[in-house]
Amino acid sequence: AQKVTQAQTEISVVEKEDVTLDCVYETRDTTYYLFWYKQPPSGELVFLIRRNSFDEQNEISGRYSWNFQKSTSSFNFTITASQVVDSAVYFCALSPFSGGYNKLIFGAGTRLAVHP
């Protein structure tokens, strides 16, 4: 089965707190891509990161960082020093090779609310 699980439905933090959004995936493919997208209230999907299955290096981009652990099939996303503008729904997604990378399988999303 190909599946993405984001167990945290909603997270509420106060500004400047660090927050980690969890993502666990299932796939039989050894080759796949993982993504994180941000969906602000306006609805559009904003691309954050893409990672292929052979690249387990963690990545940092400003206040954002990602931890890819193939051994636990997890691709967690951390926002450091959160800001109100980070409030959005965040989706983790899987694109397996067996689908010709033609399919993006989304998790249920985590709604992050950052309060001043």
Added chain:
Amino acid sequence: GAVVSQHPSWVICKSGTSVKIECRSLDFQATTMFWYRQFPKQSLMLMATSNEGSKATYEQGVEKDKFLINHASLTLSTLTVTSAHPEDSSFYICSARTLEQANYGYTFGSGTRLTVV
């Protein structure tokens, strides 16, 4: 970067009428386009995949006669919701990908909020 324009951004229609949503790739040729549906506070569910010049491939449970997809050119795909009913009210979002983008991901449109009254 790659841009996908989706129009309209919102539409209200009467029950029984048809609604067409357009998805255009503005600065690249989209060999493959995808249509997703998102109910409030839920995830995105893939409805169908369309390749330019071919019939769309629909996901299980999606009525192909109700959701007509046309991908007649490399820059335009349309989704027509025929005989719309209130249960079709949802957020529809398209995504485009090119062969060159195969390793780079997907570009999403800004979405269309459909309300059927």
